[in-house]
Amino acid sequence: MINVKVARYLPEQSAAPFVQEFKVPYDASTSVLDALNYIKEELDPSLSFRWSCRMAICGSCGVMANGIPKLGCKVFLRDYEQGLLLEPLAHLPVERDLIVDMDAFLKHLEAVKPYLINNETTAVKSATTHQQTPAQLGKYKQFANCINCGLCYSACPQFGLNPEFLGPAAITLAHRYNLDSRDQGKAARMPLLNTAEGPWACTFVGFCSDVCPQQVDPAAAVNQSKVESAKDMLIQLFKGKL
Amino acid sequence: MSYKPVLTRTWWLKHRAFKAYMLREATVLPLLFFLLTLCCGIYALWQGPSQWQAWQITMKHPAVLAINSLALVASLYHAWTFFQLFPRVMPIRLGSKTLPAQVLIAGQWAGLVAVFVLFTWLFRGSL
Ligand code: SF4
Numbered sequence: 001m002i003n004v005k006v007a008r009y010l011p012e013q014s015a016a017p018f019v020q021e022f023k024v025p026y027d028a029s030t031s032v033l034d035a036l037n038y039i040k041e042e043l044d045p046s047l048s049f050r051w052s053c054r055m056a057i058c059g060s061c062g063v064m065a066n067g068i069p070k071l072g073c074k075v076f077l078r079d080y081e082q083g084l085l086l087e088p089l090a091h092l093p094v095e096r097d098l099i100v101d102m103d104a105f106l107k108h109l110e111a112v113k114p115y116l117i118n119n120e121t122t123a124v125k126s127a128t129t130h131q132q133t134p135a136q137l138g139k140y141k142q143f144a145n146c147i148n149c150g151l152c153y154s155a156c157p158q159f160g161l162n163p164e165f166l167g168p169a170a171i172t173l174a175h176r177y178n179l180d181s182r183d184q185g186k187a188a189r190m191p192l193l194n195t196a197e198g199p200w201a202c203t204f205v206g207f208c209s210d211v212c213p214q215q216v217d218p219a220a221a222v223n224q225s226k227v228e229s230a231k232d233m234l235i236q237l238f239k240g241k242l
Numbered sequence: 243m244s245y246k247p248v249l250t251r252t253w254w255l256k257h258r259a260f261k262a263y264m265l266r267e268a269t270v271l272p273l274l275f276f277l278l279t280l281c282c283g284i285y286a287l288w289q290g291p292s293q294w295q296a297w298q299i300t301m302k303h304p305a306v307l308a309i310n311s312l313a314l315v316a317s318l319y320h321a322w323t324f325f326q327l328f329p330r331v332m333p334i335r336l337g338s339k340t341l342p343a344q345v346l347i348a349g350q351w352a353g354l355v356a357v358f359v360l361f362t363w364l365f366r367g368s369l
């Protein structure tokens with residue numbers, strides 16, 4: 001048995017969040033998500049949390065486990081024998097129990113135009129296959145592994161202090177498309193990346209990369225974006241547009 | 243109906259990674275002191291020989307020496323963290339391969355040693 005403390009928030013019952021403790025049986029393969037499901041099925045059906053794939057690919061089960069952002073399905077009770085406190089992902093508004101409002105995060109993702117942009121006509125598009133060499137793929141592949149779990153936002157104190165900061169995953173996504181040989185949308189993405197809410201708000205704390213369950217290394221992408229942004233500003237300067 | 247906990251001033255005390263980050267950023271403090279003494283030195287040089295000698299004596303004061311030694315250690319620590327981050331910010335790609343980070347890190351340390359050797363050689367007589 002492990003003592004699992006869960007931060008609860010039931011707005012219709014009380015305005016303030018509170019902590020509830022549960023005793024959960026476990027073996028070597030019991031994940032934190034299993035524990036939450038056990039609590040919901042056996043102890044308290046009112047508990048709310050998100051999950052879907054239970055195999056670290058849908059990105060919906062993010063929680064703070066003893067203060068560190070984790071995917072519930074990718075961490076195990078056996079590693080928390082001293083006790084476990086589960087809280088909703090940090091830096092986002094909490095709607096209920098472990099459920100956060102991901103709106104700010106999703107808006108930032110959307111803002112960077114995370115899709116292939118090119119000037120080809122529809123006819124050309126359907127006629128070309130857009131082949132890529134392994135070298136061209138290698139340039140952005142790591143950054144394309146993001147599962148939009150939002151853990152990096154909960155790890156980022158800059159996002160915690162300023163929710164307008166585009167944040168690790170969104171900037172990584174912009175960088176991923178900017179590096180894609182099939183894409184021509186860099187000019188359309190740079191103006192946003194050149195603002196104070198872009199990569200320049202990052203101070204390379206680097207914790208986002210530590211917590212990323214997909215080894216995307218968002219901190220690297222954000223700081224590579226600073227280099228791109230600086231280059232872009234220089235080019236604009238020489239073109240007389242600044 | 244939602245609530246949002248606000249980040250307290252002590253957010254950085256909550257995790258080892260944040261403390262390491264703050265330590266890295268704090269290395270600028272002893273460095274500021276060193277730069278200040280350096281500026282004073284240039285000013286003293288401009289003021290004349292007696293001021294210059296007074297500055298040299300001040301620089302030998304144990305407290306000044308201690309803070310400046312701290313600045314040296316802090317700068318080396320900062321360099322250590324910086325050298326590790328550099329290959330992630332400016333990865334060097336050769337074809338479809340990325341140059342291993344260790345090579346870039348070793349290269350930067352080699353650069354640092356080269357600068358150190360050069361300056362020791364330049365100032366060999368005056369130390
Ligand atoms: S970069 Fe990593 S931590 Fe951030 S949303 Fe993507 S997968 Fe999650």
Ligand code: FES
Pocket residue numbers: 033051052053054055056057058059060061062071072073074
């Ligand atoms: S349930 Fe899908 S990532 Fe955990």
